[in-house]
Structure formats: structure tokens, C-alpha cells
Amino acid sequence: MNISKKKVIILASGGLDSSTVAGIARGSEAKIYGLSFDYGQRHNKELQAAKKIAKHFKFKDLTIVKVNLSLWGGSSLTDRKKQIPNKGINKNIIPNTYVPGRNTIFISIALSYAEAINADLIGLGVNALDYSGYPDCRPDYIQQFQKLANLSNKRGRENNPIRLWTPLLNLNKEEIIEMAYDHNVPIEETWSCYEGGSKPCEKCDSCRIRIKAYKSWLSKR
Numbered sequence: 407m408n409i410s411k412k413k414v415i416i417l418a419s420g421g422l423d424s425s426t427v428a429g430i431a432r433g434s435e436a437k438i439y440g441l442s443f444d445y446g447q448r449h450n451k452e453l454q455a456a457k458k459i460a461k462h463f464k465f466k467d468l469t470i471v472k473v474n475l476s477l478w479g480g481s482s483l484t485d486r487k488k489q490i491p492n493k494g495i496n497k498n499i500i501p502n503t504y505v506p507g508r509n510t511i512f513i514s515i516a517l518s519y520a521e522a523i524n525a526d527l528i529g530l531g532v533n534a535l536d537y538s539g540y541p542d543c544r545p546d547y548i549q550q551f552q553k554l555a556n557l558s559n560k561r562g563r564e565n566n567p568i569r570l571w572t573p574l575l576n577l578n579k580e581e582i583i584e585m586a587y588d589h590n591v592p593i594e595e596t597w598s599c600y601e602g603g604s605k606p607c608e609k610c611d612s613c614r615i616r617i618k619a620y621k622s623w624l625s626k627r
Contacts, residue, residue, distance in 0.1 A: 480506045504541070
């Protein structure tokens with residue numbers, strides 16, 4: 407997808423994946439508008455990281471929207487009574503780090519923002535290969551949401567739809583790290599850990615996936 411000089415909204419979580427999408431957009435000279443969410447997550451490390459990434463890539467703006475999903479919980483990321491799993495990934499089970507409806511809510515808000523500022527694309531760091539089994543990070547979800555997006559707003563009805571841009575969808579984590587390196591992403595400034603300590607826990611699913619991929623990537627350099 408050609409994004410050169412287009413207006414792009416990046417869902418900026420402060421993690422490796424969304425930061426890599428921002429790096430790709432910057433390399434294409436896109437006009438970047440960041441959108442982050444304070445959704446009642448158990449820590450604000452990712453929001454701090456998002457601000458650093460926005461400054462690094464010179465976003466036109468970074469908007470932080472408060473949507474308190476901790477009001478009803480349902481996830482270890484929004485309910486401190488639930489324990490974050492650290493036994494490794496079971497491909498047959500969606501872990502309790504899945505936040506009910508999170509991407510559906512975030513993308514819906516992004517579509518509203520995109521239409522208001524006449525943005526062409528919404529950049530998402532979703533990834534279908536090295537992920538924790540979340541239902542809203544899969545290709546069929548993105549495909550169906552694009553159909554809904556085309557029907558849900560003025561631009562879509564006028565045959566000028568806002569596109570969901572997912573350049574990492576079919577990459578594994580090692581390939582994403584390589585792409586991050588190639589696009590000047592300050593990897594050390596990104597935050598992927600589900601915990602909010604002074605340094606990554608190295609035990610949660612997200613840390614395990616990232617560390618394994620990073621070690622593999624380094625071994626091949």
C-alpha cells in the first residue's frame with residue numbers, strides 16, 4: 407500500500423509493533439498523527455513509551471484518549487486481582503491478557519478521528535503469527551472490520567474509504583525486529599511487558615516472545 411505523504415493515524419501503544427509501523431510511516435514521509443489510549447491498564451509504561459516514540463518520529467500530534475475498560479475488567483491487564491500468566495503460551499487457549507473488545511473500541515475511535523481530520527489510513531501493529539492468540543489481531547477480523555468501516559462513515563459511502571493499514575500482519579516477531587532496525591525504531595525505548603516494573607519482567611507472554619525473537623535475530627547478524 408502506497409502511503410507516501412499521506413495522512414496516517416498510528417495506534418501508538420508504545421510497543422515494538424506499533425512503533426515499527428510508525429517507523430515505516432516516517433520512512434514513507436507520511437504525516438503521522440498518533441492515537442494512544444489510557445484504558446485503565448495496570449501501568450502507564452506503555453503511554454510513556456508512546457510519547458518517546460512520537461517525539462522520535464516527529465508526529466504531528468499525539469492524542470491520548472481515556473477509555474476506562476477497567477470498570478468491568480475481564481482481563482489481567484485491567485484487573486489487578488487477576489494474575490498475569492507467566493507459564494508460556496498455549497496456542498489452544500486465549501490468555502486472560504486479552505482485553506474484551508479493546509481493538510474494536512480503539513479502531514472505532516480511530517475511524518472517528520480519521521474522518522474528522524481527513525486522514526487516509528489507520529496504522530495498526532497487529533500481528534497474526536507471533537501473538538498471544540487474541541481474536542482481534544487476526545486477518546479475518548481486520549478484513550471484516552474494513553468492510554464495516556467502509557459502511558460506517560461518510561468517506562466510505564462516498565467511495566473514498568479510510569483504510570486499515572496492517573504492514574506487520576503476516577510477519578513473525580523476528581522479521582518485525584529486523585524491520586524496526588531498518589526503520590530507525592529506538593527499540594530500547596519501546597515497552598512490551600505486561601507488567602509495569604522498572605524493567606521488563608522477562609516472564610510474561612509478551613516478554614517471552616520478544617526476547618526469543620530478539621536473540622534469534624541477533625544470532626543471525
